[in-house]
Amino acid sequence: MAYVATRGGARAIDQAERLYRAELGQIDAARVDAVRRALPMLIDRVMGEASLYEPDLAALALAQAGGDLYEAVLLLRAWRTTQPRLAIAEPVRQEQLFTHRRISAAFKDIPGGQILGPTLDYAHRLLATGVLQGRPYSPAPVTPAATAAPAHQPSLAAWQKAQGLVADPARTEVAPDAIPDLTREPLLFPAKRAHTLQSLARADTGGMLTLGYAAMRGYFNAHPTVNELRLAEAEVRVTHPRGTVFSAGRVKVSQAEVTSKGKSGQLNLGFCATLGWNEVKVISGATLDLNAAAAPKGSPVEEEFFLYHTEPVEASGFCIHFKLPHYVTFQSSLDALRGAKASAAPQSEQVPS
Amino acid sequence: MVSERTVGMTQALSLLPPQLMTTPPLLTMTGVSRRYGDVVALHDVSAVVYPGEVLGIVGESGSGKSTLLRMMNLEDTPDTGDYRLALPDLAGNLFGLDRFARRMLCATRIGIVYQNPHQGLLMQHTSSGNVAERLLIAGERSFANLRARGRTALEASEFPLDRMDARPIELSGGMQQRVQLAKAIALEPALLLLDEPTTGLDVSVQALVLDTLKRLQRDRAITMVIVSHDLGVIRTMADRVMVMRRGRVVEQGLSDQIFQDPQHDYTQQLVHAKL
């Protein structure tokens, strides 16, 4: 008998869940702590897609989901949506970021300097198999630079704006609680700029890479040059009900700005930022943003297309929903199919009864 | 529908200057101007078209002739200007109509054939379906009638009926234009707009399509406005001609008049270049 028709569905799903969890074993604080310390890049990726900056909860979600990324993101999103809004943080400007890594591919050197920071970009990707033979791999210690790079760096785009290379549209100030919030409003198109950036920040890293890579390879117009890529920490400054502004802590952020030559004789910019350090995501996202303005309707680099299709919770949920029984709809199609067969060789000029 | 008219009458009418026409015009456009940024697409253009008449609009690309046709099809609204069609239940400036009313008016009373069939056809649907869609928008809900009326329209466009359920994407350029034409005339519109309908077709195919248009015009006395950069096409089709340049009308008159005795320098250039 089919699994749905089984009487006692409640018992079946209960046991199926137990079977899965038996494999994962007991989850305790030590395991969560180990996950958090061992997998910082994964924690960052999950926090970005969940749009929730809480490394402990992200580690817990990963432990609870056994490392299934989409499950972990859903756990965090479902938790996040029930949380109250206590305050809205002040905007963070580029020059206020505590910058760990900042590079530009557009110029050899830039005001403030290129800061390589932590990266595996130039590492040789050799698997340290010795570890499995009992020889622990310990990284060589870092030699501090003679002069430390300044923590705060100017924005390259600010220099470009001053040079007239980049359009500098007038900024309109928006009250903090008037900023459109994607998690409390539906995403409609043409999208509000805030919704676009929020949606990119929450997007699926893999999905964004796929569509961004398609654009980079040449499906559609703009070839991106990395104008500025930053890994940084941002101070979260909030206002106490009594009026004092204080720091509630720092969050890791990444952001990318990519550029290409525009039609109007100026440079076009594409931008993407997210919580946590995730370079692939922000470069892909910024490339999609760069292409969006000129994208034809229905193309994969059109905003509606890439924002809808890189939403990790929606995309993964819909994908796995096809496991659900569909036999009522299937029966309905079967009926139409058999009906058409029965009235074989239809005369199209006749009106069917 | 005015169907009593004969070929003889067409000739007789075309001898008369327009102001002596006894019937009021079907289409009246007055003082239409449109700018796109710094570009003046149309400047103070006025036009009239009488029932059963074919007005040709000629000019080089960028002269504003296609923009004017789009205005007649209410696809765009000018900065200033007045547009009227003398049809029952239709009063006032048509540029003032809302989106909904425009759509219904265009679907039911105005037919259009575009130069690019992709613009006028659903390429992935059947040819008969393209015609049927028009009828559906106008409220036809009988399948038998959709079939019959689709067949009639395709037949009138001299489209081979054994291909009526083929998709336009599978058809030749000339056939695609015939599907567009069938779709345009399916509801017997008061006004048929033709935007470079034969441009891009082989010369022999072009002649056949023009032939069909001529026959349709003669049999049904459809009021037409045809836009072309090709003087040959205009000469074959039009009773009266409007010459446009840089968004303005530089000369207009009876077809023979314009071609035999062009007054404006620009028209003279055009006609001589052609000859």
Added chain:
Amino acid sequence: MSIASLTKAWQPMSYGFLDASAKRELRRKMLKAIAVPGCQMPYASREVPMARGWGTGGLQVTLTLLKPSSVVKVIDQGADDSVNAASIRSFLSKVSGAAETWDTLAASLIQSRHRIPEERLHAGQILVLQVPNPEPLRPVEPNMSIARQMHADADYGRLWLILYEQIVRSGRIMEGAAYPSLVNGRHVMTPSPIPRWDVPKLHMAQHLTFLSAGREKRLYAVPPFTKVEPLVFSDVPFKVEDHGALTCHRSGVKGFYMNEIPQGDGGSAYELSDSHLGIKAIRQAEGEADRIGATWYQNGQSA
């Protein structure tokens, strides 16, 4: 006076899971949906502790409507004990304390995927249908912003065109479930992937129906006594599935929508899709006092 006396004790989640701001938004959108029958209302659609595509849209509407006195029935493909129905039902009772039932007549609130029960719903009952794809225009226009404009223009010619071409190609309309239907003479909606058998049950019904798509963030409604007309040609009548003459091999009941069960001998057996109707019929046959309500179909014909 102490802080404790002025505040509520901390709870891990709000009543009915969703917080007050989410419920307020949903209530507003649900009222709008009732006011403009069949018109899709965009809503924020919160993440809930279930995967998107698994009834999260229906769940949000149900959670908003729930109160401790509610009696909830949840079905999937017509069955109460289907695995996902069981999962949703236990979540609903866990977060709201509402009573659970399998009996259509006893339910005040019915959340369903792909079916409308065979017993007539009455005034006061609310049916919540889970919707995977709320956009009837998707097959002709995948772009949501263009489709929205087409709804505003009542531009449905291409939907009819699909039906026209199905008849031309196959000699009949080939739409299966989710048959596009005109609501209140204005908006075409997809009635969710219910079989054609169930579409007439929405027309001038006594009950209120909400249709909600969580992943696509759209909800719409069919208020009581509202016209729901499947798109058909005047000379090609709407046809429901040819199930009127089939008999359930378990209960012996005839004349309702059936599940086809392929048999080893090459044939098929049939069983009632509305599983609880089957259970009631078997109980009645065994002499138990179980009431079967009035049904929309009688002897396989729409009543």
